Amino acid sequence: MxxxxxxxxxxxxxxxxxxxxxxxxxxxxxxxxxxxxxxxxxxxxxxxxxxxxxxxxxxxxxxxxxxxxxxxxxxxxxxxxxxxxxxxxxxxxxxxxxxxxxxxxxDPYAFGLLLGDLDLHLLNEGRHLELGNCLGAQCLTVDGEAGVRFAVWAPNAQRVSVIADFNGWNPVRHPMRLRHGAGIWELFIPEALGAHGGSRYKYDIIGAHGHALPDKADPVALATEPPPATASVVACRGHGAPPFQWNDQAWMDKRARTDPYAAPMSVYELHAMSWQRAANDTAQGWEILADRLVPYIRDLGFTHIELLPITEHPFGGSWGYQPLSLFAPTSRLGPPEQFAAFVDRCHQADIGVILDWVPAHFPTDPHGLAEFDGTALYEHQDPREGFHQDWNTLIYNLGRNEVRGFLLAGAVHWLEQFHADALRVDAVASMLYRDYSREPGQWVPNRFGGRENLEAVAFLRDLNTIVHERCPGALTIAEESTAWPGVTASVASGGLGFDFKWNMGWMHDSLRYLSQNPIHRPWHHNELTFGLVYAWSEAFVLPLSHDEVVHGKGSMIGKAPGDDWQRFANLRAYYGFMWTHPGKKLLFMGGEFAQWREWNHDEELDWPLLDQPLHRGVHSLVRDLNRLYRELPALHALDHRPEGFQWIVGDDHQNSVFAYLRRAAPDSQEVVLVVVNMTPVPREGYRLGVPFAGDWEECLNTDAGYYGGSNLGNGGRVEAANAASHGQPASVTLTLPPLATLVLRYKPDGPPG
Incomplete structure (x- = not known):
């Protein structure tokens, strides 16, 4: 024996x-x-x-x-x-x-090596763009055995164990194997031991210096348990449950062949947890949100929604801008497959989905990425490079292959696995400059002695190149608030390669103008005209975002001066100016019906206001502006080119009147005349040059009684005479309503005068 x-x-x-x-x-x-x-x-x-x-x-x-x-x-x-x-x-x-x-x-310890050499090679080089199918918890059948393969990058750890509800959270039970060279720890745990879809788990790590670290959530978790709990959750797709069945192929095909610059893009930005709340004042789930939000957006005519970050985040008050699980939709609203179904519903209703995405920084929560293996792994070790003073967060080390690859794979994950149509990249300016929000001596120059973050520039170019190569029709949008050149120029021409950039200058200038008492506006006239000086230097989105209705800035209606009637008239005229100005459009929720109070992420919008005529009037105006913007090529086809815009009157400081033409093509008869009167004084007999004599339809008047205005206007149409004015061969004489925007469309087949 x-x-x-x-x-x-x-x-x-x-x-x-x-x-x-x-x-x-x-x-x-x-x-x-x-x-x-x-x-x-x-x-x-x-x-x-x-x-x-x-x-x-x-x-x-x-x-x-x-x-x-x-x-x-x-x-x-x-x-x-x-x-x-x-x-x-x-x-x-x-x-x-x-x-x-x-x-x-x-026996978990009877299985051989799990990840292939190619996987490890690509992980080392930061070129594994399918980390969501490689690392983390993957439901697999290995050698005929069903179970979950766990894999995590922790190259400096002395030991890593899977701890989970199926092993009593005991770190002794399931220690993992280290794949030397790649720094990946892996272990396959059979389903018979309790590892399956829905299992909660973390990693217990002995760090580089021999000390036990706080239990760590999985950086590549595909699902999490609802905060404030912090465990990752095994999300089995296709193992024990059928994969999600998409029904949006028609949308995806159309998206791939659409020219985004010539197409209308009107974006409704929202915080999914506070758009509407449930009866018990908790967030609605994705299913209920789809039932209510999709028809609402379709009725209002927005082409896209943009969700504040829905990547899992520990603190709700960060609105998602301090995420820790870059591969997992927040569990506050339901499991990942419900989010996929939500996107599918949007696409079937012809609504695109934009996700805010945050590669600039991450929070310091102990269960997260901070000192993940006992060393500065995801972040820079030097706080002059690795700590955001403004947000008390850590900065990704974009010079490290594995970190860069982690972020790139996260971006691709949302576009490919969840069919997102665009990523709006947050805080790009903070990534581009090493001295962002820092005093001398608080930052480290680049290798040439400059302030530019060369690693971030390379990362953003890689991001945009990969997205455009792998995801036909998907877009990237930069929130970038400086004059960095070529944000939307192609990578081949030396640019960063984004499709669009938020026009923060236009937003600040125009809101400053809006807040002025009309009697003072003649001295601020250029705040509405200056945006046209640089309007085609980048491909722009005009953003009235969540950042403009928080932290004491007041609501959109609260920014307008005067009594209630003038406030609403000011806001309606301003929206008319925005929707007819070159650039794509973005409006944060609540702005569409002039909510009085600032946005609060813990409360739903003030929906009862829609029962009040002035608020309902703004809501109706936004619907009509979206309809007109979509239907008239002159308002969107040449958004990105100067041939689509021409000033008629840009210097009438005394009367605070602005007039301009929008064109669908340089020689087209698809022409729109826009006139904005930003004083409460009606103006009779205001003459303006136009390119064509004949019939002009007054297709929108923000002073219409239907919207809550005084109903002053031009009776729906005017006749342009063959009398030259303002450098144009013909002219019209208009009545300009107080605090109002008029939109007139040339009708070549209209009735004779």
Missing amino acids: EPAPTLPDAVIDALLQGRLADPFGVLGPHRDEHGVVVRAIAPGAESVSLADRAGKPITAASPMTAMTALHPGGVFAGRLPDAEPPKPGDYRLLIRWPDGNEQCSA
Whole structure:
């Protein structure tokens, strides 16, 4: 009879203390001079036996069928009758627990290497763009055994274990194997041990200096448990449940062949958790949100929605801008498949979905990425490079291949796995400048001694190149508030490669003008005209975003001066100016019906205001502006080119009147005349040059009684005479309503005068 297997006391102690760096060197099947010995660790187990696939003892007469307890802490060993180490499925571990439960499972430590050499090579180079299918918790069948493969990057850790609800959160039970060179720890845990979709888990890590770290959530988790809980959740797609079935192929095909610059883009930005709240004042789930939001957006005529970051984030007050799980939609609104269904519903209603995405920084929560393996792994070690003073967050080390690859794969994940149509990249300015919001001595120059962050520039160019190569029709949009040149220029021409950039200058200038008492506006006239000086230097989005209705800035209606009537008239005229100005449009929720109070992320919008005529009038105006913007090519086809815009009157400071033409093509008769009167004084007989004599339809008047205005205007149409004015061969004489925008469209087939 072969001697009973043993282990040195020091190895047993290391196992039970969770400090054994190479558990596969001890656990599982191993050949020694007497045959094959199998060792297992099951703290708290009553007994462990070797069994066949059916759970029967492998050799009924052999005393070695029941494994020997090498230590009362739960280390067991036994022998197999075979001379060669078995395959993973050749035997089972039959574990009996004191409560009478039994587990009969393949041995996690009988499986060979899990990740392939190509995976590891691409991970090292930062070029593995499918991390969501590689790292994290993946439901797989390995050697005929169903279970979950866990894999995490922690190159400087001394030991990493999977801790989960299925192993009692015990770090001794499932220590992982290190793939040297790549720094990846991996372990396959069979389903029979409780690892399956819905399991909660984290990683227990002994750091680089031998100290136990706070339990870490999975950086590549595909799902999480709802905050304030912090565990990752196994999300099985296609294993035990069918993969999500998309129904948006028509949308995806159309998106791929659409020219985004010539197409209308009107974006409704929203915070999904506070748009509407449930009866118990909690966030609505994705299913209810789809039922209510999709028809609402379709009725208002917005072409896209933009969601504040829905990547999982620990603190709701960050609005998602301090995320930790860049591959997981927030569990506050439901599981990942419900978010996919939400996007699918939007696409079927012809609504695009833009996601805010945050690669600039991450929070310092102990369960997150900070010092993930006991070292500055994802972040810079030097706080002059790695700490955001404004937000008390950490900055990604974009000079490290694996970190850059982690972020690039995260971006691709949302576009490919969830069919997102665009990523709006947050805080780009903070990425581009090493001295962003820092005083002299608080930042580190680049290798040439400059302030530009060269690693961030390279990352953003890679991001935009990869997105445009892999995701036909998907867009990238930069929130960038400086004069960095070529944000939307192609990478080939030396630009950053974004499709669009938020026009922060236009937003600041125009809102400053809006806030002025009309009597003072003549001295601020250029605040509405200056944006046209640089309007075609980039491809712009005009953003009235969430940032403009928080932190004491007041609501949109609150920015307008005067009594209530003048406030609403000012806002309506301003929206008319915005929707007819070159550039795509973005409006944050609540602005569409002139909510009085600032946005509060813990409260839903003030929906009862829609029952009040002035608020309902703004709502109706936004609907009509979106309709007109979509229907009239002159308002969108040449958004990005100067041929689509021409001043008629841009210098009438005294009367605060602005007039301009919008064109669909340089020589087209698709021409729109826009006239904006930003004083409460009606103006009779105001003459303006136009390119064509004949009929001009007054297709929108923000002073219409339907919107809550005084109903002054031009009766729906005017006749342009063959009398030159303002450098144009014809002219019209108009009545300009107070605090109003008029939109007139040339009708070449209109009735004779």
